[in-house]
Amino acid sequence: MDPGLRGISRRAGPACGMHGQSRAGIAACGFLILIAFSGGLLAQQGYEAARREMIAEIGSMVVDTRGYTGVAALDKPVMQAMAGVPRHEFVPLSLRKFSYLNNPLPIGEGQTISQPYIVALMTHLMRVDEDMVVLEIGTGSGYQAAVLASLVRHVYTIEIIETLGRQAENTLARLGYDNVTVRIGDGYIGWEEHAPFDAIIVTAAPEEVPRPLIEQLKTGARMVIPVGPLYGYQSLQVLEKQQSGEIKVTDILPVGFVPLTRTRE
Numbered sequence: 001m002d003p004g005l006r007g008i009s010r011r012a013g014p015a016c017g018m019h020g021q022s023r024a025g026i027a028a029c030g031f032l033i034l035i036a037f038s039g040g041l042l043a044q045q046g047y048e049a050a051r052r053e054m055i056a057e058i059g060s061m062v063v064d065t066r067g068y069t070g071v072a073a074l075d076k077p078v079m080q081a082m083a084g085v086p087r088h089e090f091v092p093l094s095l096r097k098f099s100y101l102n103n104p105l106p107i108g109e110g111q112t113i114s115q116p117y118i119v120a121l122m123t124h125l126m127r128v129d130e131d132m133v134v135l136e137i138g139t140g141s142g143y144q145a146a147v148l149a150s151l152v153r154h155v156y157t158i159e160i161i162e163t164l165g166r167q168a169e170n171t172l173a174r175l176g177y178d179n180v181t182v183r184i185g186d187g188y189i190g191w192e193e194h195a196p197f198d199a200i201i202v203t204a205a206p207e208e209v210p211r212p213l214i215e216q217l218k219t220g221a222r223m224v225i226p227v228g229p230l231y232g233y234q235s236l237q238v239l240e241k242q243q244s245g246e247i248k249v250t251d252i253l254p255v256g257f258v259p260l261t262r263t264r265e
Contacts (some may be wrong), residue, residue, distance in 0.1 A: 223238070
């Protein structure tokens with residue numbers, strides 16, 4: 001339900017449009033519609049203002065962490081995508097008022113939606129463009145996929161938890177992100193049918209980089225992935241596949257991601 005409609009009670013009067021209403025009843029219905037519309041508009045305006053604040057905070061954090069990352073500013077298209085995606089649509093209704101804080105938030109099933117700064121940084125590190133086809137491991141609520149969908153030709157994304165994957169698929173479709181394909185499955189093995197990919201992003205942490213993902217990465221392409229202990233801090237890494245087939249690994253930043261879950265054998 002739209003946040004602006006929560007205060008409207010069904011007991012306030014007869015449904016608008018019913019035959020036989022008095023002028024007073026019609027006026028009351030019109031007043032209720034106005035309240036609902038105004039409330040929804042105010043909520044939307046509040047989200048837009050909060051999103052602008054989030055973008056400003058991302059920019060400040062990029063500057064603060066450039067000693068780690070070597071990144072002084074994010075690409076303009078990445079920041080435009082972050083500004084355009086409605087993050088509140090990808091978090092539970094009960095947490096929508098926190099949607100544009102620069103924090104991770106729980107989305108159910110023990111999973112989280114990543115901190116906006118991390119989403120923006122990882123997207124920047126992928127070096128994507130509008131002609132690319134990319135793979136995401138760990139769909140979650142679909143937020144990272146939506147950001148990528150604003151920047152690339154197509155996003156293939158894999159989520160191992162079916163309830164999250166189906167919900168993300170529905171949200172992305174409802175919001176018009178028709179260049180995203182969601183699959184329920186084990187992201188560790190990638191999506192060979194659509195490989196090789198122009199870039200790969202992994203939004204959960206394995207203890208070591210999955211070999212199938214390296215094999216599905218195009219020569220010259222990048223993978224952005226957190227790697228390290230299942231519980232604790234990991235290292236956000238950029239892997240670049242060289243012409244020789246060797247992998248160049250660059251450590252970017254200490255991070256804390258949920259573990260990459262695998263299908264039980």
